[in-house]
Amino acid sequence: MNKTLDLPLLGLNDEFPDVLFVIHHKPTLKYGCYCHKGIFGLACFSKEEFALEFCEYLELDGMIIVEVDFEQAREIAKSRPMPVVSVMLADTLSDPKIHYVR
Numbered sequence: 001m002n003k004t005l006d007l008p009l010l011g012l013n014d015e016f017p018d019v020l021f022v023i024h025h026k027p028t029l030k031y032g033c034y035c036h037k038g039i040f041g042l043a044c045f046s047k048e049e050f051a052l053e054f055c056e057y058l059e060l061d062g063m064i065i066v067e068v069d070f071e072q073a074r075e076i077a078k079s080r081p082m083p084v085v086s087v088m089l090a091d092t093l094s095d096p097k098i099h100y101v102r
Contacts, residue, residue, distance in 0.1 A: 015097040016089055020044040020073050021051040023058070024066045031076060032058060034090050039098060041086035042077040044068075050091050077101045 022044055023032030032054060034043040045051040051065045068076070070087075077087045078101045089097035
């Protein structure tokens, strides 16, 4: 018998917080992205401090931290050009949590 799960993204709520912080450069409409093991994704952080630390690695002045919810982060990631295919909770750069958007 086939059953539909009530929560098809089982465990997703455990990995991604309700509030995320992303890095944005308004003049160019760019967002901070990260590549882990060949997978490119929108870099998201659970704390503003983590996003600020990540900004130090970027070579673009004028980056701002924007607070978004998970759905907004998904939409931003989807709007990025390829090869961005995911949202990454990059609090730990060596082991980010990855949610694919395409």
